[in-house]
Amino acid sequence: MATTTPPALSAGRGPEPPVPAAPAAKGRPRRSGRLAPYGFVAPFFVLFAAFGLFPLLYTAYVSLHRVELQTADRMDWLGLQNYTRLLDDPFFWKALGNTFTIGVLSTVPQLLMALGLAHLLNYRLRGRTFFRVAMLLPYATSVAAATLVFAQLFGRDYGLINWVLSSVGLHPVDWQAETWASQVGVSTIVTWRWTGYNALIYLAGMQAIPGELYESAAMDGANRWQQFRHVTIPGLRPTIVFTVVVSTIGATQLFGEPLLYEGSSRGGISHQYQTLGLYLYEQGWSFFHLGRAAAVAWVMFLLIVVLALLNAAIAARRNRTDR
Amino acid sequence: MRPFRTRRTATAAAATVLATGLLVTGCGSGGGSADAAGGKVTLTVDLFGTFGFKEAGLYEEYTQLHPNVTIKQTDTQDEGQYWQTLQTKLAGGGGLADIQGLEVGRVASVVRNQADKFTDLGSLGIGGVNDGLVPWKGAAVKTADGKVLGAGTDIGPEAICFRTDLFKAAGLPTDRAELAAKWSTWQGYLELGRSYVGKAQPGNAWTDSAAGMFTAEVGQQKVRYADEGGKAVHDSNPAVKNAWQDSVTLVTDGLSAKLPQWTPEWNKAFTTGKFATLSCPAWMIGYIKGQAGQAASGTWDVAPGPGRTGNWGGSYLTVPKTAKHPKEAAQLIAWLTAKEQQAKLFTKQGSFPSSTGAQAEIKSVTDPYFNNAPIGEIFSESAANMPAQVLGTEDGVIGKAFTDALGEVERTGTAPATAWQHALDNIKKAAGN
Numbered sequence: 179m180a181t182t183t184p185p186a187l188s189a190g191r192g193p194e195p196p197v198p199a200a201p202a203a204k205g206r207p208r209r210s211g212r213l214a215p216y217g218f219v220a221p222f223f224v225l226f227a228a229f230g231l232f233p234l235l236y237t238a239y240v241s242l243h244r245v246e247l248q249t250a251d252r253m254d255w256l257g258l259q260n261y262t263r264l265l266d267d268p269f270f271w272k273a274l275g276n277t278f279t280i281g282v283l284s285t286v287p288q289l290l291m292a293l294g295l296a297h298l299l300n301y302r303l304r305g306r307t308f309f310r311v312a313m314l315l316p317y318a319t320s321v322a323a324a325t326l327v328f329a330q331l332f333g334r335d336y337g338l339i340n341w342v343l344s345s346v347g348l349h350p351v352d353w354q355a356e357t358w359a360s361q362v363g364v365s366t367i368v369t370w371r372w373t374g375y376n377a378l379i380y381l382a383g384m385q386a387i388p389g390e391l392y393e394s395a396a397m398d399g400a401n402r403w404q405q406f407r408h409v410t411i412p413g414l415r416p417t418i419v420f421t422v423v424v425s426t427i428g429a430t431q432l433f434g435e436p437l438l439y440e441g442s443s444r445g446g447i448s449h450q451y452q453t454l455g456l457y458l459y460e461q462g463w464s465f466f467h468l469g470r471a472a473a474v475a476w477v478m479f480l481l482i483v484v485l486a487l488l489n490a491a492i493a494a495r496r497n498r499t500d501r
Numbered sequence: 502m503r504p505f506r507t508r509r510t511a512t513a514a515a516a517t518v519l520a521t522g523l524l525v526t527g528c529g530s531g532g533g534s535a536d537a538a539g540g541k542v543t544l545t546v547d548l549f550g551t552f553g554f555k556e557a558g559l560y561e562e563y564t565q566l567h568p569n570v571t572i573k574q575t576d577t578q579d580e581g582q583y584w585q586t587l588q589t590k591l592a593g594g595g596g597l598a599d600i601q602g603l604e605v606g607r608v609a610s611v612v613r614n615q616a617d618k619f620t621d622l623g624s625l626g627i628g629g630v631n632d633g634l635v636p637w638k639g640a641a642v643k644t645a646d647g648k649v650l651g652a653g654t655d656i657g658p659e660a661i662c663f664r665t666d667l668f669k670a671a672g673l674p675t676d677r678a679e680l681a682a683k684w685s686t687w688q689g690y691l692e693l694g695r696s697y698v699g700k701a702q703p704g705n706a707w708t709d710s711a712a713g714m715f716t717a718e719v720g721q722q723k724v725r726y727a728d729e730g731g732k733a734v735h736d737s738n739p740a741v742k743n744a745w746q747d748s749v750t751l752v753t754d755g756l757s758a759k760l761p762q763w764t765p766e767w768n769k770a771f772t773t774g775k776f777a778t779l780s781c782p783a784w785m786i787g788y789i790k791g792q793a794g795q796a797a798s799g800t801w802d803v804a805p806g807p808g809r810t811g812n813w814g815g816s817y818l819t820v821p822k823t824a825k826h827p828k829e830a831a832q833l834i835a836w837l838t839a840k841e842q843q844a845k846l847f848t849k850q851g852s853f854p855s856s857t858g859a860q861a862e863i864k865s866v867t868d869p870y871f872n873n874a875p876i877g878e879i880f881s882e883s884a885a886n887m888p889a890q891v892l893g894t895e896d897g898v899i900g901k902a903f904t905d906a907l908g909e910v911e912r913t914g915t916a917p918a919t920a921w922q923h924a925l926d927n928i929k930k931a932a933g934n
Contacts, residue, residue, distance in 0.1 A: 247592045248614050269930065335766055335775070355912035441582070441764070448909045448923065464585055465898075465931040 234479070241473040247466035260473035270474075272449050273457035276361065280436075280453060281429030284365035284372075289421060291373050293414075296380035297406055310381070313374030321371070321434035328367045329439055354440050357450040364451050367435045372428070376421050383417030384410060419493040423486060430482050431455050454478050542829050546574040547598035549583035552654065552816065553787040553850030559842055563833060570829060579763040580604050581901055591618050597821040599830040603651055605815045605890075606897035608641050612650060613894055620820040621648040625831035633840060634855040637889040642817055651817030652838040655852035657782035658883035659717050659811035661690070662789060665872060666800045667777040671700040677804040677874065687718055687747045687807045690778075694756040697777060706758035709776045711748040711911050712904035713762060717780035718744035719900070720890075721811035726900070727893025733932075735899045736925055745903065745921065752911040759911040762904075768792050780806070782813035783880045786851025790870055803874040810886035815855065853880045860884065895932045902927040 241260055243253040264270045299309055316324065331338045332353035340350035353363045391409050400408065411418075433455030436445050443460040445452025452460070454474065462471030546554075554560055560572045575598070577583040584607055590596045603611060611619065622628055630652040631639030638653040661684065665675045673693070674680060684690035694707035708714060719725050719741060726735040735741055751757050758776040760767040770776060771792035779785065781803060789801060818834040820827050836842060843854035844862045851868065854860050866877035893899070906924035909915040915923075 247588055248610075250592050267930065268926070330765075333766060335760075336769055352912065357913075441579075443585075444905065447761075447905065447912050448915060450913075463589060466588055 237472045237475050240469055241476050243469050245467075245469040245472075247462070247468055250468065253469075256469065260470050261477070263470065264473060264477065269449055269452070270457060273445070273452045273454050276445070276449075276451055277430060277432065277453045277455075280361050280365055280368075280432060280451060281426070283361055284368035284432075285422075285425045285429050287365075288369040288373050289376060289418075289425065291369070292376035292421070293380055293418075295373065295377040296384055297410065299377065299381050300384045310378065313377050315374070316371045317375040319371065322438055324371055325367055325435050325438035328363070328370070329441075332363045332439075355447050355450075357448075360439070360446050360451045364432075364436050364439055367439075368429075368432065372425070376425070379421055380414060380417060383414045387413035415497075419489070423489045426485050426489060427482055430478065430485060433459065454481075541569050541571065542826050543571045543573060544600065544826055544830055544833055545598035546572060546600045546602075546833075547576075547583075547587075548574060548602040549577045549580045549604065550814075551576075551784065551788045551791055551850075552602060553784075553846055553852050554837060556787065556791070557846050557849035559837060559845065563836060567832075570833070572833070578768075581763075581897075584897060591615060591821070594823060597823050599820065599824040599826050600834055601819050601821055602654075603642075603817040603819050604897065605641065605657075605817070605892065606900060608651070608817060609892040609896065610894040611819075612642065612644050616644045616648060616650060618822055619650045620822055620824065620827050620831075621650070622652060622820065622831060622834075623647075623649050625820065625827055627652070627831045627835045630835050630838060633858050635857060635860075635884075638815070638855045641892055651819040652834045653855045654816045654818060654838055655784055655843070655846070656815035656855045656884065656887070657720070657784060657813040658853050658880045658887060659720060659806050659813055660781045660783075660803050660879050660883060661778055661806040662781035662785065662801055662803050662871070663778045664774060664776075664800055665802050667701065667705065667774055668697075670702075671697050671777075673697055673700075675802065677802065677879075681805040681809070684804075684807050685809070687714070690714075690807050691747065691750055691754065691756065694751070694778075695754055698754075698756055701777070705774065706776045707756035708751070708778045708780070709758050709760050709767060709770065710762055710904075711752050711757050711907040713780040714751055715744050715748040715904055715907055716813055716900060717782075717806065717811055718747060718808075719903075720782075720813040721808050721888070722890075723888035724891050725893075726896050727891060729891055731893065733893070733895070733899075735903075735928065741903070745907075745917075748907050749910060749917045752907070757911050759908075761908055761912075772797060780813070782811075783847070783851050783853035783876075784814060786868065786871070786876065790850075798870045799872060801870065802872045803868075803876055803879055805879050805882065810883045810888075812884075812887045812890060815853075847877070851876060851880075853884060895928070898931045899928050902931065 240253070242256060242258070244256050244260075245253050295313070299306060299313070303309060332340075334340060334350070334352045334354060337353065339353065344350050351359045353359050387410065391413070392405055395405050395409050432453045436451050436453050436456050437443060437459065439451070440446065443456055443464045445456045445460075455478070458471050458474040458478065461467050461474055548554075555574055560574070564570055564572060577586065583602075584604070587597075587601060622630055628649050631642070631649065634653045635656065638656065639649075642651040642653065643649055661680075663675075663680070668675045673696070674683075680693075683693050697707050698705075722738075722740040724734065724738065725741065726733065726738070728734050752759075758770060760770050760775065771789060772794065779789070781789075786803070793801065818838065820830045820834070824830050838856070840854075840856045840858040840862075843852075843856045843859035846852045847854055847859070847863045848866050854863065860881060863877045864881050865875075867873045868876045902924045905927065906920040909920045909923060910917050
């Protein structure tokens, strides 16, 4: 074993893991064969180190200092003060709460609608390629364009939605100043943009479910709805877990829509739809407190890690109870 | 051998192309003044609100005088957003124009914290650019060691703009002198507002927002948010509290159209008649013309406002350190802020000159768009009584926090005391360390 291992690789690394048995004559190709995968994955890790890991660690370093944008070359050591200040800031807690409520308001209807749409698209429809491509159009639209259009629709005095409301005799709603109305407004944009995207993911998952399952279910007398509940949903479970995780991360980082909804980093007149992402931006680029913004960034990062672990734990638990 | 050879030739060719490219671009961007003597220069100008240079035809005139110069202007309506972008660019050191506008509320902050990011106009040969201006205008932009960081453009003497058609429909007088007498105090202004709302069409408010009234009223004070020693007094200054109280009354009496200033909704309301009066610093004249358009000509008028004085805004033109053509930029801002141009700008756009020479020239100007109102006389009188404001480093931030909090009162019905506390919290969050 030891003779086939090139010394350069084993130096200082303790015992080698067992290598699958191979004829000694093929020693040379195996060496490059063992290095090649590292070569192929290296670009990602190099880029990740440069643009992912380094900024992450540097952000942690910055978050322990007082740094102001106007005098960004000066750093004063603060320790954990930026973090403790966050806990004292009612606007931080408000942003955290808003991120949660907007996340629920946008993710839940979005995924349910995506599931329904995918189910419909899974039927033999005339022109279904057209419908499938159309699903992706909102996703392809830029956040800025979509939000600007929606902000017009939701306008208090001249918006289309209020015009419709008042023409059927309902009270017009201030879609930007009221807490729930504005959160629904922002969530609508998110839902509009991402529903089709998730629907296509569900559709791909549905097409992997064997047709025989449906056939036998039909033979057993299950109607469409029962087939959906007892064949489609269980078959889609891994896909659903995936979309829930991705959507949760997306909702935690929600930024563009609330920023452009009224065009201010405050997230509404009384911060009523300021998300964590927007709170970070406000600290950094409205108030120019880069140190505090960095602390928010790290809190968000940890929050996402916790949420992802939580999601994974719930999914694992469900899988176990099902079997 | 052959493939190797070709490869080497190709490498050599590529190197040549690259080197030539570097030389060419090097020539293009190198030393502004050297190639500008005979060549073309494009000056970029980045502003906020409506400075009115373009609208008044000043760029056109300048490029005719200097055929080698082309001027490109970009514009952000909301000064808050403009300032935010400017700070990001200053920190990053890129993306700045040759000339950047600066609002008076930000000047103290720049002079004290960021003097090294702007070119001393003295070093560009126009150190005396502010000499003919009202003294405080130039003093505000001078550093302790004598650097001149900007050239003063306009100042913001206050008045009230009003819609004669809406006033007539509600049975209110439209005579300027009569109105000025009725609203000689802010209490009188509120009183007339109440009688207007009683008679006007529903949904037709007295004024656009509490923010406009608050800013105008605070603008009449010498000391606002910081005292002469630089100490923050925004939370203890009775004048600020009074202005807050009056603005809250405006909201609770239903006189505000609840339109946040500088938003698209606000802009639209200039044509639809959602409000009948507007706190009107001189530069607002140009803004109204731009938003309401030629169709609304003759429906607006101007009268002396409560207190008959006050200063709201006014700006400077600066040359950032990263400007590509600092020499040419300096020539342009010296020309734009010269007495003659300031006078032209007032006649066409209403931006009130800070140059005393221009002030003497424009006294008799009337504006046909505003029912031939004697705007020269009205704003001159307002400017004559204007206090020399004490400027604090956080003026912009504090003013915005208060007007935001008033927006909360008018749009979400937040209790005024709670909103006041929000404003103080926001100021602490924004300014404090």
